[in-house]
Amino acid sequence: MTTTAKTSSAQGAPLSVREYEPLARELLDPVHHDYFAGGAHDEITLRANEAAFARLALVPRILRGRGRPDLTTDLLGRRTSMPIVLAPTAFHRLAHPDAERATARAAASTGAIMIAAMLSTVAVEEIAAAARKTAGDAQLWFQLYVQRDMGFTEALVRRAEDAGCTALVVTADSPALGRHVRNDRNDFHDLPPGMVCENLRSLRADEPGHVRQVDLSPELSWDHVRRLRAMTGLPIVIKGVLHPEDARIAADLGMDAVIVSNHGGRQLDTTPATVTQLPRVLDAVGDRIPVLLDGGVRRGTDVAKALALGAAAVAVGRPVVWGLTVGGQQGVEQVLGMLRDELAHTLTLCGCAGPAELDRDMVAREDPRW
Numbered sequence: 001m002t003t004t005a006k007t008s009s010a011q012g013a014p015l016s017v018r019e020y021e022p023l024a025r026e027l028l029d030p031v032h033h034d035y036f037a038g039g040a041h042d043e044i045t046l047r048a049n050e051a052a053f054a055r056l057a058l059v060p061r062i063l064r065g066r067g068r069p070d071l072t073t074d075l076l077g078r079r080t081s082m083p084i085v086l087a088p089t090a091f092h093r094l095a096h097p098d099a100e101r102a103t104a105r106a107a108a109s110t111g112a113i114m115i116a117a118m119l120s121t122v123a124v125e126e127i128a129a130a131a132r133k134t135a136g137d138a139q140l141w142f143q144l145y146v147q148r149d150m151g152f153t154e155a156l157v158r159r160a161e162d163a164g165c166t167a168l169v170v171t172a173d174s175p176a177l178g179r180h181v182r183n184d185r186n187d188f189h190d191l192p193p194g195m196v197c198e199n200l201r202s203l204r205a206d207e208p209g210h211v212r213q214v215d216l217s218p219e220l221s222w223d224h225v226r227r228l229r230a231m232t233g234l235p236i237v238i239k240g241v242l243h244p245e246d247a248r249i250a251a252d253l254g255m256d257a258v259i260v261s262n263h264g265g266r267q268l269d270t271t272p273a274t275v276t277q278l279p280r281v282l283d284a285v286g287d288r289i290p291v292l293l294d295g296g297v298r299r300g301t302d303v304a305k306a307l308a309l310g311a312a313a314v315a316v317g318r319p320v321v322w323g324l325t326v327g328g329q330q331g332v333e334q335v336l337g338m339l340r341d342e343l344a345h346t347l348t349l350c351g352c353a354g355p356a357e358l359d360r361d362m363v364a365r366e367d368p369r370w
């Protein structure tokens with residue numbers, strides 16, 4: 001095998017997930033690229049998420065004769081093809097005209113769970129229809145920013161239920177919108193003409209689905225979540241957990257899972273990298289409810305590290321947007337396929353028959369003094 005081949009995207013098809021980013025950047029309006037790529041304030045957390053994975057080392061086991069790994073995973077009582085979920089990301093029409101429909105088809109054809117964003121540019125019913133047409137058993141979770149107007153929140157929940165979504169993902173790290181220097185500089189605060197948040201459309205003429213209609217409020221509390229719990233039989237996942245105590249409260253209130261997330265570094269800057277905070281959250285609730293993680297997952301080895309520490313699954317945000325931008329449905333399929341194949345390869349090299357065979361002893365922290 002030669003080792004001269006350049007892996008740069010200029011040489012042909014991308015060979016790694018990261019190689020999709022510069023390709024997407026070439027295609028996107030620079031203002032929209034900044035929106036997708038950016039993080040809050042100094043983007044310290046944005047960088048920290050990826051850097052923390054690089055500081056962890058995998059310690060493989062040898063000669064265990066495990067054969068080819070099986071990636072199938074149970075999440076919230078249902079089987080999924082792999083422990084890699086599509087994180088909710090808003091505004092897919094900025095990336096590709098097929099928008100969330102393409103993402104949903106790609107997730108469905110890969111057998112992966114898509115978390116549809118409340119702020120999607122295609123209505124949840126249409127996203128669900130696209131997914132189901134591709135695979136009858138496609139699983140869609142619905143991400144919700146709980147609105148203080150609980151009547152409106154309930155209307156959204158009913159739409160998600162009626163569309164066949166099988167879980168609600170409540171984003172809890174956004175009592176205010178993160179400040180993005182890039183968006184401020186670009187004066188990007190709403191969608192361009194002709195695009196709206198389809199799930200926010202209402203019959204009122206002054207509410208045609210503008211981003212500014214979204215209520216991100218510091219008044220939101222566990223009380224709202226309790227009311228949501230009483231409102232629906234769907235499993236509820238709390239996204240944006242960093243403090244172990246919050247994970248404990250979520251479990252006490254009957255939540256079905258939590259996602260350790262700092263919103264991809266887009267909310268409070270200087271929060272810890274998610275993978276460094278994961279063990280603390282797992283120590284608090286890991287034996288009670290599944291703990292997922294997102295932020296900075298770019299390689300199968302990153303997935304394996306999070307799983308080895310005890311995550312039930314990971315979610316990916318920006319890589320999906322890059323794939324969508326570059327190739328619509330096919331681009332997202334390629335990105336998901338790469339992560340799946342890299343995870344399978346990593347498990348093989350670690351001597352594991354499946355994600356469940358990874359354990360904490362197989363991850364070591366690289367000591368920077370060595």
Ligand SMILES: Cc1cc2nc3c(=O)[nH]c(=O)nc-3n(C[C@H](O)[C@H](O)[C@H](O)COP(=O)(O)O)c2cc1C
Nearest residue numbers: 036087088089090117171263264295296316317318
């Ligand atoms: C462009 C973009 C839009 C996002 N929109 C949402 C959203 O509407 N709701 C939400 O809960 N999280 C949103 N997120 C956060 C993601 O769900 C996820 O936490 C984050 O992207 C994970 O980090 P990663 O991009 O490094 O994979 C968004 C992230 C990005 C990059």
Ligand SMILES: CCCCC(=O)C(=O)O
Nearest residue numbers: 090119177211214263266
């Ligand atoms: C009001 C836009 C919020 C979408 C979002 O969550 C993000 O861009 O991170």
